[in-house]
Amino acid sequence: MKVSKIDHIGIAVKNLEEAVKLYRDFLQLEVTGVEEVPDQRVKVAFIPVGDSEVELLEPTTADSPVEKFIAKRGEGIHHIAFRVDNLEKALEEAKAAGIRLIDESPRPGAGGARIAFLHPKSSGGVLLELCERSD
Numbered sequence: 001m002k003v004s005k006i007d008h009i010g011i012a013v014k015n016l017e018e019a020v021k022l023y024r025d026f027l028q029l030e031v032t033g034v035e036e037v038p039d040q041r042v043k044v045a046f047i048p049v050g051d052s053e054v055e056l057l058e059p060t061t062a063d064s065p066v067e068k069f070i071a072k073r074g075e076g077i078h079h080i081a082f083r084v085d086n087l088e089k090a091l092e093e094a095k096a097a098g099i100r101l102i103d104e105s106p107r108p109g110a111g112g113a114r115i116a117f118l119h120p121k122s123s124g125g126v127l128l129e130l131c132e133r134s135d
Contacts, residue, residue, distance in 0.1 A: 001089060001090040002084065003082045003084055004084070005051060005052065005083050006052050006083070007052065007081040007082060007129075007131040008052055008081045009053075009054055009081070010055045010057050010077070010078040010079040010080075010081065010129070011054060011056050011075070011076065012057050012069050012075055012076060012078040013058055013075050014058070014075060015058065016043055016045055016056055019045075019056050019075075020045055020047075020056065023047050023054065023056070029048070029049060029054075030047070030048065031045050031047055032046045032047070033045070033111070034046070035111065036060065037110050038060075039108060040065070040066075041059060041060050041061045041063065041067075042058060042066050043057075043058045043060055044056065044057055044058075046110070055081075055110065057078055066078060078127060079126075079127040079128065079129050080126060080127075080129070081115070081128075081129035081130070082129070082130055082131065083131050083133065084130050084131065087106045087114050087116060087130055087131075087132040088106065091103070091104070091116055091130070094130075099119075099122040100119035101116065101119065102116070102117035102118065103115070103116035104116075111133075112133065112134070113132065114132045115130065115132075116129070117129050117130075
């Protein structure tokens with residue numbers, strides 16, 4: 001598996017509009033898009049920072065994994081996503097290495113990415129996402 005960079009850091013927020021204000025108004029970063037990802041039950045704002053992004057994640061339903069995260073831990077860093085060149089191969093290698101997977105196969109993510117999550121019990125309590133993009 002080849003990791004090329006940190007693709008993004010996902011931050012769980014209760015209110016996307018309120019959270020965007022800090023990044024846009026104080027940090028003077030540009031929000032380049034907002035997208036709803038029905039499969040993951042979140043609304044996402046994309047904020048590029050250098051060669052990576054911050055993704056603000058607002059839950060859209062009470063049973064959203066992000067809503068459950070906020071209820072348990074409060075707002076804050078939800079996950080770190082690493083860009084890989086071949087997601088299927090990366091998942092095979094993770095499984096062979098005994099890493100617990102949340103996703104056995106890739107699924108659609110925000111911004112046209114294909115994604116898969118590794119279980120935090122296999123990564124020191126941090127939810128890791130593997131992300132493949134065609135760009």
